[in-house]
Amino acid sequence: MKLLLTGTAGFIGSSLVAHLLRVDSDLELISLDSLDYAGNRINLDSIQGGIESDRHRFVHGSICDRELVNEIVGEGIDGIINLAAHTHVDRAYYRPESFIRNNVEGVLNLLRAAAQYGVPRFLQVSTDEVYGAVKADAPCDEMAPLRPGNYYSSSKASADLYISAASNYGEVDAVIIRGTNNFGPRQFPEKLIPFFTGRILTGQNLPLYGDGKQMRDWLYVEDFCRAIWLVFTKGARGEIYNAGAGNHMSNYDLTRRLIAILDADPVLIKCVADRPGHDFCYAVDWGKIEKLGWRPKADFENALADTVCWYRDNPEWCETILKESTDSDSDTGFFDRHYRDRN
Ligand SMILES: NC(=O)c1ccc[n+]([C@@H]2O[C@H](COP(=O)([O-])OP(=O)(O)OC[C@H]3O[C@@H](n4cnc5c(N)ncnc54)[C@H](O)[C@@H]3O)[C@@H](O)[C@H]2O)c1
Incomplete structure (x- = not known):
């Protein structure tokens, strides 16, 4: 089977390429990535x-x-798995246009090619953020309304709606998977876990948004890759599947865990002005994908410790990915301006 995977030089995409080459020896993969700010060939090395x-x-x-x-697509392929996207909520606030272009127009482009060349299956990797802020004790199932609270999640929700429309036209056999916050090696260093790990290791403050009480559900990337492949191979045409992990915790509690793993001083935590429109809590009901036969396997505490140790043991990766990061919208330097010297 020959597949087109997009966004493969990023965090989840590179893990998915490695995962698929390992689990199915009949797969042949074409990777497409624009090497935007978070994408780098070293992730595929x-x-x-x-x-x-x-x-x-x-x-x-x-x-x-x-x-x-x-x-x-015209070469003849058996499926598309789309992970290509601009993914950082903070960048979306400053540059929503690039999120519309890459996350919405790009998806429409893939859908039209899939329809034109009769690609048998299309999978979109989406996010729990499309449901917007919810109560932790009232997780959303796949029928919940879309109430995105920021420009990143709005663009992902829009893409999901275009995919539903293409499905409805009968032009594309599409499925969508909506994952919760992923963690693991090779995540761009402006995301919470690699960012704070790097700061702890260099003894810098940890600028925690607001009061740090925002809740997220943390899913190990390897578990998400298994979920993506299961939905691609077994998901029903036109359906949406949530994938969560049951590891809900506040950003403050997560930060305390990072500090404990690295044996650092909690005094490093410094609450700073909150992100505009910061969604308080994401939570999904993932009973539907469980019925397909998926459950997260990773032990959270072990997987988090392994992840933190990976960043600690690969400082040259962090340096290279930041040094070589360029933004297609001439927003190169975003990390330096917004994160590097933050106190
Ligand atoms: N990270 C998470 O917690 C999470 C959770 C659920 C869903 N997702 C979704 O999974 C996908 C991958 O997320 P990630 O965390 O690996 O992101 P990432 O930012 O690490 O990687 C995204 C990749 O997409 C590439 N890209 C961007 N625009 C492109 C374009 N127009 N054409 C080709 N490539 C392009 C980038 O160069 C980069 O390599 C995204 O669609 C994201 O919305 C992420």
Whole structure:
């Protein structure tokens, strides 16, 4: 089976490439990534056979490039798994246009190519953030209304709606998976776990948004990759599946865990002005994917410790990915301006 995977030089995409090459020896993968601020070839270096092998071909380019997408899809492929997106909520606040272009127009482009060339299956990797803020004791199932609270989640919700429409036209056999906050190695260092880990290791303050009471459900990336593959192979046409982990905790509690793992001083925590429109809590009901046969396997505390140790033991990865990060919207330097010297 030959698949097009997009966004593979990023955090989850690179893990998914490694996972699929490992679990199914009949798979041949074409990777498409624009190498935007969070994408870097080094994320694919550790995969089986390297970035280029007889089972994996890397193409540098954008899902917004219709000609390129048509060329790849026109080769004849058996499916598309789309992870390409701009993903950082803080960047979305400053540059919503690039989120519309990459996360919505790019998806529409892929859908049209899938329809034109009769691609048998399309999977969109979406997020629990599309439901907006909810109460922890009232998790959303897949029928819950979409109430995105920021420009990132609005763009992801829009893409989900275009996919439902393409499904409704009968043009594309599409499925959507909505995951909760992922964690694991190779996540861009402006996201909470790698950012705070790096700051603890260098003895810098940990700027926690607001009072730190916002709740998230943390899903280990390897478990999410298994869920993506299960939904791609077994999900019912036109359906949406939530994937959560049951690891709900406040950002403050998560930060205390990072401090404990690295044996640091909690005095590093410093509450700062909250992110505008910060959603208080995300929580999903994932009973539907359980019926397909999926459950998260990772032990949270062990997986978190392994993740933190990975960032501690790979400082050259952090340096390289930040040094080489360039933004397609000329917003290069975002990390330096908003994060590096934050106190
Ligand atoms: N990280 C999470 O917690 C989480 C949770 C649920 C869902 N998701 C979704 O999973 C997907 C991957 O997230 P991630 O955390 O790995 O993000 P990431 O930011 O680490 O990686 C995104 C990748 O997409 C690439 N990209 C961006 N625009 C592109 C374009 N137009 N064409 C081709 N490539 C492009 C980037 O270069 C990067 O390599 C996203 O769609 C995201 O919305 C993420």
